[in-house]
Amino acid sequence: MYVYVHNTSEILQALRNGFEVEDGREINVRAEFEVKHxxxxxxxxxxxxxxxxxxxxxxxxxxxxxxxxxxxxxxxxxxxxxxxxxxxxxxxxxxxxxxxxxxxxxxxxxxxxxxxxxxxxxxxxxxxxxxxxxxxxxxxxxxxxxxxxxxxxxxxxxxxxxxxxxxxxxxxxxxxxxxxxxxxxxxxxxxxxxxxxxxxxxxxxxxxxxxxxxxxxxxxxxxxxxxxxxxxxxxxxxxxxxxxxxxxxxxxxxxxxxxxxxxxxxxxxxxxxxxxxxxxxxxxxxxxxxxxxxxxxxxxxxxxxxxxxxxxxxxxSVNYRSHESLIALPKLFYDNLELNTANALNERSGPTGYSFVCSDSKLVPTYIDRDHPFVEACIVLEEVRSYLKVMEQMKINLDPRQICIITSTRKQLNHIRDMAYQYKEYEAARKVCFKPSFMILGHEFHAIFLSLFEPIQNDEMNAFYVKSLFNPFVFNTVITKAKFRVVAVGRLNEVQQFENDTLSHSCRSDNRVKCWHEYLSLCRRQGTLHNE
CATH class of the missing domain: 3.40.50.300 (P-loop containing nucleotide triphosphate hydrolases)
Structure with missing residues (x-):
């Protein structure tokens, strides 16, 4: 799709923020689409x-x-x-x-x-x-x-x-x-x-x-x-x-x-x-x-x-790429999935396994907009910054591009990227990869950080669910791109409720696995569910 507009600061801001500019005014954009076959x-x-x-x-x-x-x-x-x-x-x-x-x-x-x-x-x-x-x-x-x-x-x-x-x-x-x-x-x-x-x-x-x-x-x-x-x-x-x-x-x-x-x-x-x-x-x-x-x-x-x-x-059926702490959830999708223990990954890998951070976290500074997308963006960046600091303390030489922040929507991805460049505190996170869930195939990373905020209306569900992190096929595709660490950020109750509401969606192809319920259950057992 191509959008031709006059290059003004208001237009660019509106396109990023859902047609709303800083003072709360909305602008109208008339768009025509031509289907290419x-x-x-x-x-x-x-x-x-x-x-x-x-x-x-x-x-x-x-x-x-x-x-x-x-x-x-x-x-x-x-x-x-x-x-x-x-x-x-x-x-x-x-x-x-x-x-x-x-x-x-x-x-x-x-x-x-x-x-x-x-x-x-x-x-x-x-x-x-x-x-x-x-x-x-x-x-x-x-x-x-x-x-x-x-x-x-x-x-x-x-x-x-x-x-x-x-x-x-x-x-x-x-x-x-x-x-x-x-x-x-x-x-x-x-x-x-x-x-x-x-x-x-x-x-x-x-x-x-x-x-x-x-x-x-x-x-x-x-x-x-x-x-x-x-x-x-x-x-x-x-x-x-x-x-x-x-x-x-x-x-x-x-x-x-x-x-x-x-x-x-x-x-x-x-x-x-x-x-x-x-x-x-x-x-x-x-x-x-x-x-x-x-x-x-x-x-x-x-x-x-x-x-x-x-x-x-x-x-x-043998996995040669992932740390043993990341095998439990993929087993929901693959029969007889094994880990090649003879080819163990480097022990000096830093933090490993799954983690979930509730987006009601107290990590959010008071000067940040309390609007939820920005709250969640802030928490994701705090988690990335903390991870990079731990790797530095452990003297593990890690290319920041081996870390990826993933969201279902480009809008939320833009919130996170903009915040990284807006605040000096997040300077270290600017060099990591930022990718939407639908552009993750063909990649693999040392660690991934997921923002689960998905601002969609009921009439948008069918088109959106093909790239949603709540779709089990997308879930499996995304979490298996990490070698060592997966961190998800979201509202605990909303994550569970949204998954329950979409269990019968046609895009699941009869897959009834409650991916996020299993994810949260695993984090609870391991003590990696934070700010509950």
Missing amino acids: SYFDHLQHAVVIAPDYVKRCLLPDAMSFSSLFLTFGLQYSRSFFMKLDESYQLEALRMITSDSSQPSPLACPPPVILYGPFGSGKTRILARAAFEIMVNGVVSKKTTRILICAHHEQSIETFIFWYFGPIAKRQHLPFDVVLIGRNENSGVYSNMYMSMDRFINVASSNIKRLRHVLIIATYTMSLRLHGCLKSADGFFTHLFLDEAAQVREPEAIIPLVLATRNAKIVLAGDNRQVGPNILVLGEEARKFGLHISLLERLMKRYEEIGPVAASYVTKL
Whole structure:
């Protein structure tokens, strides 16, 4: 949405504060909205142009499956940041790098599925598999072209900053790696970045001639690749779809339009976090299954097909990322969730676990506006300041950007950010990240601080609940972004009442877990519920 206004201090203040200026006057703004259908047009176009051999593999039956077998040894990666747990993750790697023993001339082999909770190593497994497959392709002189897609820009950059970039610093990569983003990158690993315009205008003709290339892009960006890389036989021999449970099925089909006839397709994701199950609200759209991701639909189909499809699915259940104090609440969403105790996180982590601070707190200075959003903003900043001070006292070197303040609404986020810059006492908190709940995917932090203030009217509930911290899928997505510490700030009674009032909301997809009741109960037991 674009809003064009004359740049006056009153207008800017009104937009931040709900059309109210300092002296209490309100200003009227007349807005007209034009609905853009281009996103859905792109989804429909992808489904239309997808080759028949791709469409058939997405509608498999028992005859579509054959045994999987390894065609090369998994020996190429020696990097510690590519190391996998031999007991759990290597099984998934073998599944991804295996070939079908009886490929069909009419369809790609059915996609293999890798699913599991946050921190279980799905992205690392995909990166390791891509590296092994690419190097084997070079050694065996076999054309190997891989496309890795994820839902968010932040997520695709993970593959460069955590994996292929560091490897390229240590050794020569015998294949090309190109991340296609919105803009050029002049910083670290800039040689691996390329804007889509540059790719189309300069590089696509060269890329098309390469036999060994790894391209990384978002789902929607990948559709533009079709115009410059399309061919009758497809282009990519392998397609890895990360965060596949977070996108609508047509969006997951977008990258597949460039698959070769025998392409290996991998779907990886977490179906317990925010996805189309809560984002698709239209009755007609839900009737035709648009609220079910491709990963979830195929998981159900494979289960119906039976044992012959079992080797095409790997479930991960071990968390490698979080401190043990943060495992209790995610267990509400995941069966058999385990913590990898052999890979314990650094003991010098500072405060850990969950905490709740009631927003009737006495921490609020008298000179602060007593209006509740500002009270809560103040308490959040006090908690952040206190946390940073403890870390400093413990001599733990922590980048402030590893701390994130999260709210459901941009308005409350603006209150908190404005207060941080308005008062010198909160200067230390200015360098932390500020993010709304709906822009948290693809990130992880040392600690997160949540403001639960949600000023919404009854007629706004349906549109708002998809990003509300009281939505169990949003709750799970947000709290699992923290490695060590989660602090929530809110009015105790209102938090419990609001959750009770929304238990039957359609966006819950029949999930009746009382997340915040469990959160508060846990804090009471542990003595971390403050100012009750």
